[in-house]
Amino acid sequence: xxxxxxxxxxxxxxxxxxxxxxxxxNTFRQVPHFHWIVVEDSAxxxxxxxxxxxxxxxxxxxxxxxxxxxxxxxxxxxxxEQRNAALSWLRAHRxxxxxxxxxxxxxxxxxxxxxxxxxxxTKGVSVWPVGLVGGRRYERxxxxxxxxxxxxxxxxxxxxxxxxxxxxxxxxxxxxxxxxALFKRRGAKPGMQESDFLxxxxxxxxxxxxxxxxxxxxxxxxRTEKVNLGNEPKRHQDSVLIEV
Ligand code: UDP
Ligand code: MN
Numbered sequence: 001x002x003x004x005x006x007x008x009x010x011x012x013x014x015x016x017x018x019x020x021x022x023x024x025x026n027t028f029r030q031v032p033h034f035h036w037i038v039v040e041d042s043a044x045x046x047x048x049x050x051x052x053x054x055x056x057x058x059x060x061x062x063x064x065x066x067x068x069x070x071x072x073x074x075x076x077x078x079x080x081e082q083r084n085a086a087l088s089w090l091r092a093h094r095x096x097x098x099x100x101x102x103x104x105x106x107x108x109x110x111x112x113x114x115x116x117x118x119x120x121x122t123k124g125v126s127v128w129p130v131g132l133v134g135g136r137r138y139e140r141x142x143x144x145x146x147x148x149x150x151x152x153x154x155x156x157x158x159x160x161x162x163x164x165x166x167x168x169x170x171x172x173x174x175x176x177x178x179x180x181a182l183f184k185r186r187g188a189k190p191g192m193q194e195s196d197f198l199x200x201x202x203x204x205x206x207x208x209x210x211x212x213x214x215x216x217x218x219x220x221x222x223r224t225e226k227v228n229l230g231n232e233p234k235r236h237q238d239s240v241l242i243e244v
Contacts, residue, residue: 004098005034005116006090006172007105010082011049012041015227018244020107021052029057031116035100037089039082040064048243063089071185077193079106080183087182090175100172104165108224111166115218118210119169125202128211130167133221139164141207141214148207148214156191161198166219168194174201 007028011017021038028036036058040049043066053060065085067078083104090102101122105111119126127148129140134155139162142150151162161168175181181200183193211218 002033002099003120003122003172004100005031005120005169006037006086006100006102007034008037008039008083008086008102009105009107010039010041010079011107013046013048015229015244016224017107018048018052020224021049024105024107024111025052025058027111027113030113033120034059034116036060037086038062039079039085041067041079041082061089075190077183077185077188077190080185080188080193084182087175090172091179094172094176096173096176098172101169102172102175103169106165108222109166110220110222112218115211118218122169122171122208122210124174124206124208125168125170125198126208126210127163127168127214128209128219129214129217130164131217131220133164133166134162138217139167140217141167141209143209143213146209146213148204148209159192159195161195161204163194163198164221165194166221168198168207170201 009024011021028034038049038053038060040046040063042064045062045064050062053062063085065081067081094100101119103119118128127141129138131138133139134153136154139151139153141148141163142152151157153162156162178201181197184196188196
């Protein structure tokens, strides 16, 4: 069988959460050989997400870990603990005989189906362009003679790996072979999560370019507008309780 794709999605409770997860599930449902690792930023698994996943259209593992309050400030990296919980789960439940590819799929991005077939052949660490990120229409790895030699970016160009979380995938065996590779809180600067993680497991010259030598955008760093709940009643008024 082809390698399983493990998509790691950190998610947190907010007005748009179920809408975001629905959009994601509608995509992921169509990807064969796929396993969704959903990690809630919460003290326990919520009813909403549990029921949503149990409706069963996508194979999944449901984890949770609460981000400590001191890490929930503006300018701090998000979802560090959740991504690490998923990496720990993989290291505890998968072995050297399992073939797979690990991808970090935030809950608000937009994913084409082609992206998953591109990443499925990842031997070590693969990379590709990401649309609508870094203050540009896209960022991308620059490829010469089939090798990544640098980055097309408009933001913090001195990052060792100037790439968004949605722009790379890692072979499962690389995750298992580097048991200490994790996302860092200590000393982590905004926008450096990807670089801090990738430098623990790979080198620039070893990156595998996908999406036609990094000339195609197959994933978009979309962000959902904050909803206006300004007309919500102070106390419950409707005659029924509705999950949104
Ligand atoms: N996230 C989370 N807890 C938070 C904030 C964000 O688990 O307190 C998740 C969110 O659901 C998403 C990922 O972390 O899957 C990245 O967050 P966001 O999309 O807000 O970041 P950005 O688009 O600014 O990189
Ligand atoms: Mn986002």
